[in-house]
Amino acid sequence: MIDITLLRSDPESVRENIRKKFQHQKLPLVDEALSLDSRRRALQQEGDTLRASRNTLSKQVGALMREKKREEAETVKAQVTANAERLAAVEAETAEVESKLKAVMMRIPNIISKDTPIGKDDSENVERQRFLEPKTPEFEVPYHLDILEKLAGIDIDSARRTSGQGFYYLTGDIARLHSAVLAYARDFMIGKGFTYVIPPFMIRSDVVSGVMSFEEMDGMMYKIEGEDLYLIGTSEHSMIGRFMNTTLDEKQLPLTLTSYSPCFRKEKGAHGIEERGIYRIHQFEKQEMIVICKPEESESWYEKMWQYTVELFVSMEIPVRQLECCSGDLADLKYRSCDVEAWSPRQQKYFEVGSCSNLTDAQARRLGIRYKGEGGTKYAHTLNNTVVAPPRMLIAFLENHLRADGSVYIPEVLRPYMGGQKEIVPKK
């Protein structure tokens, strides 16, 4: 949600931003918002005046009652009652106009960064930088499910019976590797000065509707029957919800947090060959990073954050690249965003393993996340980024570290978390 004062003072810049995102159908929203806003202010003035007169008259009633002037008191009461009808109408219309305005404001996209490439969809995202040479082994790299099965690392058939499609049992060394990656990522982020947090894995509906739109909620969130609780789709939900309607002290900022959680997603509409296996699933685990900072610091945090993910992957010897999202591919709440993609030797291309976003004050404004300091109370900036989401990163891991004999190499940094193990070998 953008600042309405920007819309009032410079509507053309808001329209220009909408054009850059190729959302021309949203251009009329700007004038709609402006007219709703002026109507809202007019209604507020009228309501305030009516309430002021009610307050004055009510005080008179009190005074008259004390003086036992019942008759006169009744006359004044009647006057208040006469105004009450108009006030009720004004209040009803105010509520209506306000909710319409909010709905319109929610659909107006956040102002994008001047560095965001202009493009209409994900095909126009821009590769910024590569890290480590992508490699292509002599032998053919199998689909990750086949690798996992050879290593006795997965049981999908049983999971289908117990839980349905989109679930899995990870077993043995693979399960241990999965936990090792998370533990390593956790320590890596702690080493960068982040505070480790284990958040609630379920949140209430008011938090859910704060952090996402109704459509997103419908497509992603699992609801607990008979309770006002939803399973989180990412720890960002409970991590950001933690600060909803909160005014932080300037001295607390920046808040640099790294959270672990399982993530539950319905993934409505997922299908296709690349969806087989553990690429897109209903349950996975993720280490996330969240930064809440002052506006002037968010750009530099954004740079640091995606670089941390790159550094983590490079330390595990997995080639990655940074792909900057173009204007048309940027979600409405985002100022700037990039994906960290890992190399897939099997597909001979990069695929997404993490996503870093600077939402500036758009999310904070929507959720009421502010901070108080020398310059008064202002909205904070919020950023989030994936540290690592193991089932998906496991695909990159297996494909890149598979050797001709079917064994999988374990990079140095993970060995302490694997009891010193240097490789995982096929069973039988």
Place this chain on the structure above:
RNA sequence: GCAGAGAUGGCGGAGCGGCUGAACGCGCACGAUUCGAAAUCGUGUUAUGCAGGAAUGUAUACAAGGGUUCAAAUCCCUUUCUCUGCGCCA
């Protein structure tokens, strides 16, 4: 989960239909005193929206939401949270 008590400013705590945006105390800021400090004294000290160049005015907010009333921190209902006791449980 059951029963009882409760939720008021940065903190403690009064108020329990109108004179309360909130007594009193602590804290904090500024000033006086002092060589300086402590102590003491004085003054000030909630937030947000709207209007205004500003001074300021006005509205709203006493956990949240709804209701009663001319008028609600105060009465009623719902929800959330906290404390105490009992129950249950890694």
